[in-house]
Amino acid sequence: QSALTQPASVSGSPGQSITISCTGTNSDIGGYNYVSWYQQHPGKAPKLMIYGVRNRPSGVSNRFSGSKSGSMAFLTISGLQAEDEADYYCGSYSNKNTLWIFGGGTKLTVL
Amino acid sequence: EVQLVESGGGLVQPGGSLRLSCAASGFSFSTYSMNWVRQAPGKGLEWLSYISSTSTIYYADSVKGRFTISRDNAKNSLYLQMNSLRAEDTAVYYCAGDRDYTFDIWGQGTMLTISS
Numbered sequence: 001q002s003a004l005t006q007p008a009s010v011s012g013s014p015g016q017s018i019t020i021s022c023t024g025t026n027s028d029i030g031g032y033n034y035v036s037w038y039q040q041h042p043g044k045a046p047k048l049m050i051y052g053v054r055n056r057p058s059g060v061s062n063r064f065s066g067s068k069s070g071s072m073a074f075l076t077i078s079g080l081q082a083e084d085e086a087d088y089y090c091g092s093y094s095n096k097n098t099l100w101i102f103g104g105g106t107k108l109t110v111l
Numbered sequence: 112e113v114q115l116v117e118s119g120g121g122l123v124q125p126g127g128s129l130r131l132s133c134a135a136s137g138f139s140f141s142t143y144s145m146n147w148v149r150q151a152p153g154k155g156l157e158w159l160s161y162i163s164s165t166s167t168i169y170y171a172d173s174v175k176g177r178f179t180i181s182r183d184n185a186k187n188s189l190y191l192q193m194n195s196l197r198a199e200d201t202a203v204y205y206c207a208g209d210r211d212y213t214f215d216i217w218g219q220g221t222m223l224t225i226s227s
Contacts (some may be wrong), residue, residue: 003155034212038156045205045220046156051213089156093212099169100146100158100212 004090004103011109017078020106022090023071028101029069034093037066037075040105041086049088050075077096077108085110113137113216115206120221125223127196133189133206133218141184143216144209149190149202150220159200160191161209193223201225 005023012018022029022037029035035053038046048057050066053073062082067074073092077084090103120132133145141174160180161169168180179192189206201224207215 009125032212038214045217045221046207046214047217048213048215051215055181057197057215091156091158091214096170098158102148102158105155 004092005102006088006090006103006106008104009109011111012077012080013111014080015081016080016082017076019077019090020075020108021024022073022075022088022092022103024073024092024101025071027069027096028071028092028094029073031095033068033095035066035068035073035110036091036092037064037073038089039084039086040089046089068107080110082110115208115216115218117204117206117218117221118222120204122224122226123196124227125197125225128192129196129223130193130223131191131193131206131223133191133205135187135208136188138208138216140187145180145182145189146207146209146214147178147180147189148205148207148214149200150200150205151202154202159204162189196223196225198225 037050040046053068054066063078065076088106094101114136116134123186146164162180177195181190203220206218207214
């Protein structure tokens with residue numbers, strides 16, 4: 001099964017807000033509220049930023065928020081900071097022949 | 112401290128085999144579902160395999176029949192036996208703890224290179 005679809009890159013200036021989209025199907029994002037978002041800095045392991053579409057783990061800044069509409073999920077980062085520059089991946093449970101599916105990743109550049 | 116530490120990566124010839132290990136500490140490993148996820152150089156994340164706390168298992172099509180996931184709760188360890196390795200299996204391999212369909216604990220990864 002193909003990966004979830006994310007834009008390859010997004011950019012924003014410090015203090016601005018950006019939104020990253022993640023497009024799936026009714027077999028994954030559209031059918032379940034098991035969407036999560038991961039941040040990955042170069043050479044580091046992914047870090048959970050959002051789970052269950054819109055929930056933040058303890059310790060994650062409230063500048064990060066998640067939402068979903070139909071088969072699309074969104075990660076919004078407000079008040080951009082230099083440290084937010086990283087790759088971001090969405091992921092979802094899937095009822096197809098793969099249990100879990102990730103997006104291709106979005107590189108966030110803070111200008 | 113909650114921690115996952117992978118080991119066992121290295122350089123393997125095409126067609127070879129290798130077993131990766133993942134040692135867990137700082138949390139109740141036996142109650143967690145566990146996964147293996149890989150990332151090829153410069154590429155995105157790819158889910159490979161899942162094992163529940165009661166050993167229900169799933170695989171991605173790309174590794175089904177070649178890779179075998181297992182766990183030893185007494186040793187707080189997760190394993191991935193990889194056979195018939197191919198060049199396209201070259202990647203960093205992560206183990207990830209899964210609670211309620213969320214990968215909330217990640218290891219630092221171990222690099223596997225398939226080359227002659």
